[in-house]
Amino acid sequence: MKLLTRLAATVATSIAFAGAASAEEPIKIALIHGLSGSSFEAFSKQAQTGFELGLEYATGGTNEVKGRPIEVIVKDTQFKPDVARAVLAEAYGDDEVLLAVGATSSGVTKGMLPIAEEYEKILIVEPAVADSLTGPDSNRYIFKTSRNSSMDMQAQALALKPDENLFVATLAEDYAFGRDGIEAFKTALAGSGATIVTEEFVPQGTADFTAATERMFNALKDKEGRKVILVYVAGSGDAPGKIQALDPERYGIELSMGGHILPVLPTYKRFPGMEGAVYYYYEAYDNPVNKWLVDTHQERFDGPPDFFTAGGMAAALAVVKTLETATSYETEDLIAAMEGMSWETPKGKMTFRPEDHQALQSMVHFKIRVDDNVDWAIPDLVRIIEADEMSIPVGRNNN
Structure with a gap:
């Protein structure tokens, strides 16, 4: 009898230890970004910093959820679609990650979407932007915390205050980000009376914008009304500066563009008074999450957070809320927790739209101010454009 009692106690103790070990697994x-091979590396590094800070904030510094530590596995896509697909498959398969977050380039990220569906595991898209990432070719395992091209362009259109007196020529790079962005801008202007006079698409990495600029000048110069060149170029090459050097003012043409990361904003000092829209600027939002981010980033990195930092943090906050609220960590239960989920971010509240899993969110309408005591041009807040002011097309329908 005593032997049976000892055996029962041993079994119970073993089960308890096994349960404790399991709870601590x-x-x-997986954080999957391009960390080599492109000038966009800076975007990835900001997003990673923001993600790590977001985990810290959301877990109160423990980096644990429900007693289990969060382990972040970082993988480099090298900005190559085939490498991105391979490392995502490796993360889902060999590394057995619960979910993945990435990537930086829209074109590269688009190639990753089928891998999430193949492994039936969640991919949270951050910071890639293109509308198509939650479009018809996407799938139910994709959630997107980053803004999309429609948000960029609807906010940009609102900042331009379009009417029948507005004539616009557009310049963008010839890949998913640029194509989706200009299509979204055209949709945003529909019904306003404004006219798109020409669309110019240049290869990624273009450094000479002379020919495209001359075509835009010719399309705009004889119009009676407000004449604007909209620049939607994410890469290097300084398209705005090179257009400005060709003297658009002689035709009464002005430039408009969205905001950019802080290292690029010194170049905006050439455009005082320019209005546009941007995803985030650290001084634009007044809420507890953003205050913590700004104060912590300033303390640790001796400078304010940039907008991909805020994006990375938003993704981490979404991950932690999902882990806290899901009934289990099976993929279907994670999806059920995330569809329609709202959570607080440095930009205020975001909500995953159930139909296509795009996070609906606000944007910033800014006006450029130059202060000689500040290294960069300051995108002063005109107003916050709230999510419900923008009619963002549904990319796909999961119902």
Whole structure:
């Protein structure tokens, strides 16, 4: 009888230890970004910093959810679609991550979407932007915390205050980000009376914009009304500066563009008074999450957070809320927790739209101010454009 009692106690103790060990197994999250091979590396590094800060904030510094530590596995896409697909498959398969977050380039990220569906695991898209990432070719395993091209362009259109006196020529790079962005801008202007006079698409990495600029000048110069060149170029090459050097003012043409990361904003000092829209600027939002981010980033990195930092943090906050609220960590239960989920971010509230899993969110309408005591041009807040002011097309329908 005593032997049976001892055996029962041993079994119970073993089960308890096994349960404790299981409870402490890490929750593995893959962070998949381009960390080599492109000037966009800076975007990835900001997003990673923001993601790590977001985990810290959301877990109160413990980096744990429900007693389990979060383990972040970082993988480099090298900005190559085939490498991105391979490392995502490796993360889902060999590394057995619960979910993945990435990537930086829209074109590269688009190639990753089928991998999430193949492994039936969640991919949170951050910071890639293109509308098509939650479009018809996407799938139910894709959630997107980053803004999309429609948000960029509807906010940009609102900042331009379009009417029948507005004539616009557009310049963008010839890939998913640029094409989706200009299509979204055209949609945003529909019904306003404004006219798109020409669309110019240049290859990624273009450094000479002379020919495209001359074509835009010719399309705009004889119009009676407000004449604007909209620049929607994410890469290097300084398209705005090179257009400005060709003297658009002689034809009464002005430039408009969205905001950019802080290292690029010194170049905006050439455009005082220019209005546009941007995803985030650290001084634009007044809420507890943003205050913590700004104060912590300033303390640790001796400078304010940039907008991809805020994006990375938003993704991490979404991950933690999902882990806290899902009934289990099976993919279907994660999806059920995330569809329609709202959470607080440095930009205020975001909500995953159930139909296509795009996070609906606000944007910033800014006006450029130059202060000689500040290294960069300051995108002063005109107003916050709230999510419900923008009619963002549904990319796909999961119902």
